[in-house]
Amino acid sequence: PDDVQISYRQGPSSDGFNELIISSINCGGSKGCPLDAVSKASEKFGTDSPQSLCEIASAGNIFTNExxxxxxxxxxxxxxxxxxxxxxxxxxxxxxxSEIKIEDVRI
Structure with missing residues (x-):
């Protein structure tokens, strides 16, 4: 009844969606999985600060104020x-x- 299917987009230049295969969830061979099972399996991948996932620590700050x-x-x-x-x-x-003035005088 509450089966979920998870898809993700390849990137900003792609309009197509790919289906996410969750191997750790036992969906019973159906196309979708129960919402509770997906929520429980995805808990370990969650983060409280998603902004920290976007930072590049090793390359340093690319855009500086200097x-x-x-x-x-x-x-x-x-x-x-x-x-x-x-x-x-x-x-x-x-x-x-000065050239215009000189020409005006010559006429």
């Missing part, structure tokens, strides 16, 4: 290029303005 050397180089290069661009635009605006 600026990495390569990031600092990109920031410095971007800053220098912005200053060069602004100086170039200002210089070009001055010469263009």
């Amino acid at each position: 600026l990495q050397p390569l990031t600092m180089v990109f920031i410095a290069t971007t800053g220098v290029l912005i200053v060069v661009l602004l100086v170039t635009v200002i210089i070009l605006m001055r010469y263009r303005t």
